[in-house]
Amino acid sequence: MKKQSLWQEIRKNYFFYVLALFGFVFLIMFSYIPIGGVYMAFEDYTYKGGLFGSEFVGLKNFRILFANMENAMRATRNTIIINLGGILIGTVLDVVVAIILSEINNEKYRKLTQTIVLFPYFLSWIVVGTVADVLLDDKAGLLNQLIQSLGGEPIDWSMNPQYWWAIIIIAALWKGFGYGSILYYATMTGFDPCLYEAAEIDGASRLKRIWTITLPLLKPTIAVMFLLSIGGILGGSMEQIMGMTKMNPFILETTDTLATYVYRISTGGNFGTASAVSLYQSFFGCILVLSANLIAKRINPDYALF
Amino acid sequence: MNQKKKHYKARKESKICYIVMAVLAVLCLLPLLMVVSTSLTDEVYIQRNGYSLFPVEPTLDTYKFLLANKGKMLGRSYIMTILVTILGTIYSVTITTCFAYAVSQKKSVFRFARPLSFIAWFTSIFSGGVLPWYVLCTQYYGLKNNIWALFIPYGFSVMHMYILRGNFREIPEELIEAAKLDGASHSQIFLKVSIPLARAGITTVALFRVLGFWNDFFLPKWLITDTDHTTMQKLLYDMLTSTMELLKDSSLASTYSYTSVPAETAKMAIAVMVIVPVVILYPCGLKYFVKGINLGGVKG
Numbered sequence: 001m002k003k004q005s006l007w008q009e010i011r012k013n014y015f016f017y018v019l020a021l022f023g024f025v026f027l028i029m030f031s032y033i034p035i036g037g038v039y040m041a042f043e044d045y046t047y048k049g050g051l052f053g054s055e056f057v058g059l060k061n062f063r064i065l066f067a068n069m070e071n072a073m074r075a076t077r078n079t080i081i082i083n084l085g086g087i088l089i090g091t092v093l094d095v096v097v098a099i100i101l102s103e104i105n106n107e108k109y110r111k112l113t114q115t116i117v118l119f120p121y122f123l124s125w126i127v128v129g130t131v132a133d134v135l136l137d138d139k140a141g142l143l144n145q146l147i148q149s150l151g152g153e154p155i156d157w158s159m160n161p162q163y164w165w166a167i168i169i170i171a172a173l174w175k176g177f178g179y180g181s182i183l184y185y186a187t188m189t190g191f192d193p194c195l196y197e198a199a200e201i202d203g204a205s206r207l208k209r210i211w212t213i214t215l216p217l218l219k220p221t222i223a224v225m226f227l228l229s230i231g232g233i234l235g236g237s238m239e240q241i242m243g244m245t246k247m248n249p250f251i252l253e254t255t256d257t258l259a260t261y262v263y264r265i266s267t268g269g270n271f272g273t274a275s276a277v278s279l280y281q282s283f284f285g286c287i288l289v290l291s292a293n294l295i296a297k298r299i300n301p302d303y304a305l306f
Numbered sequence: 307m308n309q310k311k312k313h314y315k316a317r318k319e320s321k322i323c324y325i326v327m328a329v330l331a332v333l334c335l336l337p338l339l340m341v342v343s344t345s346l347t348d349e350v351y352i353q354r355n356g357y358s359l360f361p362v363e364p365t366l367d368t369y370k371f372l373l374a375n376k377g378k379m380l381g382r383s384y385i386m387t388i389l390v391t392i393l394g395t396i397y398s399v400t401i402t403t404c405f406a407y408a409v410s411q412k413k414s415v416f417r418f419a420r421p422l423s424f425i426a427w428f429t430s431i432f433s434g435g436v437l438p439w440y441v442l443c444t445q446y447y448g449l450k451n452n453i454w455a456l457f458i459p460y461g462f463s464v465m466h467m468y469i470l471r472g473n474f475r476e477i478p479e480e481l482i483e484a485a486k487l488d489g490a491s492h493s494q495i496f497l498k499v500s501i502p503l504a505r506a507g508i509t510t511v512a513l514f515r516v517l518g519f520w521n522d523f524f525l526p527k528w529l530i531t532d533t534d535h536t537t538m539q540k541l542l543y544d545m546l547t548s549t550m551e552l553l554k555d556s557s558l559a560s561t562y563s564y565t566s567v568p569a570e571t572a573k574m575a576i577a578v579m580v581i582v583p584v585v586i587l588y589p590c591g592l593k594y595f596v597k598g599i600n601l602g603g604v605k606g
């Protein structure tokens with residue numbers, strides 16, 4: 001076949017170029033120019049100078065960042081604990097609920113409970129934050145009412161940071177397990193029923209069937225879901241933390257993540273330092289995604305996303 | 307995934323499974339019940355006894371108060387949120403579907419299918435961070451305190467693109483070839499063959515977008531500072547952080563004393579107003595949320 005010049009090829013298939021154009025322009029405008037915009041971290045950003053014209057100050061912003069290292073480290077620690085904790089416990093919970101669903105033969109009952117547990121997935125973090133208010137209000141909250149009716153001392157949730165890792169992880173589990181378990185359940189319905197029937201004839205117990213058939217077959221799905229959730233950390237969890245804590249300054253010790261840290265500094269007007277932290281956050285996320293994928297590849301090349 | 311194949315059913319069922327699912331379902335519903343019942347409770351009762359699980363003396367006072375005094379603000383936010391949800395969904399689903407179709411083509415048909423896939427994928431592992439994005443949006447693209455700011459930045463999702471690309475790739479080659487033999491152009495094949503056949507995936511992505519725009523707090527938090535473009539989520543957040551500021555104004559001071567402003571119940575009433583549309587949409591979308599997603603399409 002004669003090799004076409006690019007121009008000829010564009011004329012023949014211009015339709016695909018037009019289709020891809022809008023997405024391409026969007027990616028350039030909202031993803032690639034911002035990547036170039038990390039240059040901002042090395043500037044003393046002013047509105048007048050703009051993104052690429054402000055005074056170049058080298059590593060000054062990073063020196064300020066390192067001078068406040070404990071804040072950045074705290075935000076990193078909280079980001080890791082809240083996200084990784086949520087993903088690890090969440091994966092176990094999702095798989096367990098999916099298996100429980102598969103053990104229910106009554107289709108109507110299964111569909112009904114599935115529908116109910118999926119619902120919180122579609123609520124916003126701000127609505128979940130409202131729920132948190134009702135439960136965790138220091139005086140009027142239902143949890144403190146419960147504690148008191150059981151004879152305990154009420155807890156000032158809004159003043160004690162030590163509870164908030166757990167609170168935020170539990171909220172994320174509550175919101176997400178319906179969706180996760182349905183995805184795993186959908187995968188399980190595709191498994192060959194002969195495997196289970198054979199196991200039953202061989203006298204394998206229920207737990208043994210789950211352990212030796214279901215779990216090994218679920219592994220690739222678990223790997224994909226896990227890697228996708230790691231990718232989700234990149235976007236940050238600003239909405240979750242803001243909705244749940246309303247940026248309560250007394251509990252920042254355990255609730256300040258990289259995303260909220262960037263927001264706090266930038267609303268304080270310090271764009272230079274904020275962009276340095278923002279760049280750090282990007283690298284942190286990138287390394288997390290790449291290393292998770294690499295580990296998955298080491299375990300089994302089929303598990304890796306790329 | 308073979309849908310026809312019957313799922314294996316154990317002969318003996320375990321009662322525990324039924325109980326666990328019932329408990330989980332209750333745990334998912336209770337918190338929402340609490341929000342609804344608080345919105346129906348009298349403010350004075352809550353100040354005296356705290357929140358309650360069930361409405362003690364159900365009253366619509368809070369809703370009446372909000373409609374009478376804050377009806378304009380609520381109406382404006384509601385309309386703004388609905389408008390943004392509709393415009394944003396059409397906008398982003400169009401961009402993502404077109405792009406996904408182009409990159410679902412074979413290299414021999416569309417030379418840049420793979421490079422473009424890579425360009426999209428790369429944004430999912432490295433981003434410039436929120437600060438440069440914020441400066442670009444507000445200072446260069448004019449996306450601040452206007453309706454465009456509430457949906458333009460969400461035009462493309464790599465995840466959604468993968469789902470749609472997977473859907474397009476599953477269309478049998480013969481159908482496309484048959485259309486070509488009949489003399490259909492690229493655009494006719496796209497509009498009349500591929501889109502109808504990928505309908506399930508497109509509907510799924512659209513529903514996720516609808517809920518995404520309805521629930522979004524990120525864009526209004528970063529890009530909106532005035533009250534004219536407040537969405538329901540932002541309004542609810544502002545209520546949660548500073549109720550008194552929003553409920554107390556000079557016109558109310560004469561009729562309501564500081565304590566009789568239904569601060570707590572008003573938050574819950576607005577939360578209910580945010581949830582209700584989701585409850586209405588939820589059953590319609592339910593089957594798509596699970597069906598349209600092909601995890602296999604995410605890889606590669």
